[in-house]
Amino acid sequence: MHIEQRKFAAHTGWDTVRGNALNSSELYDLVIVFGSRDLLADPHIYRQVHDQYPGANIVMNSTSGEILDTSVSDDSLSLTAIKFDKTTVETAVIDIHTVKNSFEAGYRLAGSLEHEGLKNVLVISDGQQVNGSDLVMGLQEFLPKETIITGGLAGDGSRFEKTLVGLNAPPSEGKIVLIGFYGDGLQVTHGSVGGWDPFGPERLITKSEANVLYELDGKPALDIYKMYLGDYAHELPGSALLFPLSIRTTDADHILVRTILAVNEADKSMTFAGNMPQGAYAQLMKANFDRLIEGASAAAQHTVPDGTKPPDLAILISCVGRKLVLDQRIEEEVEVIRALYGDTTAITGFYSYGEISPSFNFMKCELHNQTMTITTMTEA
Numbered sequence: 001m002h003i004e005q006r007k008f009a010a011h012t013g014w015d016t017v018r019g020n021a022l023n024s025s026e027l028y029d030l031v032i033v034f035g036s037r038d039l040l041a042d043p044h045i046y047r048q049v050h051d052q053y054p055g056a057n058i059v060m061n062s063t064s065g066e067i068l069d070t071s072v073s074d075d076s077l078s079l080t081a082i083k084f085d086k087t088t089v090e091t092a093v094i095d096i097h098t099v100k101n102s103f104e105a106g107y108r109l110a111g112s113l114e115h116e117g118l119k120n121v122l123v124i125s126d127g128q129q130v131n132g133s134d135l136v137m138g139l140q141e142f143l144p145k146e147t148i149i150t151g152g153l154a155g156d157g158s159r160f161e162k163t164l165v166g167l168n169a170p171p172s173e174g175k176i177v178l179i180g181f182y183g184d185g186l187q188v189t190h191g192s193v194g195g196w197d198p199f200g201p202e203r204l205i206t207k208s209e210a211n212v213l214y215e216l217d218g219k220p221a222l223d224i225y226k227m228y229l230g231d232y233a234h235e236l237p238g239s240a241l242l243f244p245l246s247i248r249t250t251d252a253d254h255i256l257v258r259t260i261l262a263v264n265e266a267d268k269s270m271t272f273a274g275n276m277p278q279g280a281y282a283q284l285m286k287a288n289f290d291r292l293i294e295g296a297s298a299a300a301q302h303t304v305p306d307g308t309k310p311p312d313l314a315i316l317i318s319c320v321g322r323k324l325v326l327d328q329r330i331e332e333e334v335e336v337i338r339a340l341y342g343d344t345t346a347i348t349g350f351y352s353y354g355e356i357s358p359s360f361n362f363m364k365c366e367l368h369n370q371t372m373t374i375t376t377m378t379e380a
Contacts, residue, residue: 106138
């Protein structure tokens with residue numbers, strides 16, 4: 001696997017962060033670009049990348065912060081170009097406005113790829129107009145059971161206005177991209193860990209519809225949420241990133257964390273990045289700085305089983321809420337991952353509105369929020 005990594009900022013242009021051993025850029029199979037919405041909205045950016053890597057599939061998405069090596073940046077582009085030795089790549093894209101719902105979008109995307117030899121799919125989705133939980137269920141419905149599904153929802157800083165995603169075209173709203181990786185020579189691992197502390201009592205979700213929460217214990221959900229936030233309630237919806245909700249279903253032994261995307265004062269509801277199933281239990285969570293960083297380290301440890309070499313490539317997708325909480329300490333969660341992998345692993349990634357990965361205890365893929373989620377790739 002040959003990897004080149006470059007960074008773009010408006011005041012400096014393109015800089016090479018990691019070199020490559022290739023003689024021709026046309027040989028690259030895949031180029032992944034994570035960047036700020038404002039930069040990606042300029043069609044000249046896509047044309048520059050296409051001209052530099054004309055033979056590659058180019059995937060772009062907006063973020064709430066870009067990860068490149070151990071650096072976390074805003075208002076930049078993080079570019080990773082990959083040439084595989086033993087792996088082939090197929091891609092598919094769909095516009096959420098052309099299908100009935102997010103489940104159908106996932107189902108149709110999964111059907112667009114050849115299934116034989118499919119090892120892993122990386123999904124990058126619009127982060128505002130797509131229900132991540134339903135998208136994952138649609139992918140699982142049609143993909144082979146052994147296929148590893150990872151990825152995330154595009155971001156837009158803390159603005160929550162619109163997100164951009166694109167495949168072999170300038171990125172735009174409403175797009176979902178699926179990248180399929182094929183070949184027995186590819187080893188894919190994953191890890192996803194949070195690090196938030198619960199507080200307050202668990203409350204029963206008594207009224208919800210998909211990803212919209214209306215009532216907890218029979219009372220307006222937003223009123224209860226504001227009661228615990230205190231002064232932070234005046235800063236909603238932005239302050240909600242600091243206080244996510246965990247959900248626990250009665251028939252499962254795991255907990256998912258959900259980020260609030262919007263609040264509705266009229267009906268006292270809250271809209272989340274993923275589904276809030278009626279009959280489940282919800283509990284507020286708050287940040288623990290050290291545990292957030294330990295969670296990032298634990299996610300990385302899960303991707304490197306004992307006795308295995310560090311991966312060739314690590315794609316880090318972390319939540320915008322973690323970035324806001326850690327603030328000036330944000331690079332620590334990337335530095336602990338670099339310390340575990342060593343210098344040979346190429347690291348890229350972004351801060352998202354949702355992370356997609358299997359959980360630790362079982363292979364079922366889930367939409368997560370407020371986690372550090374890592375996908376690693378190594379060619380044997």
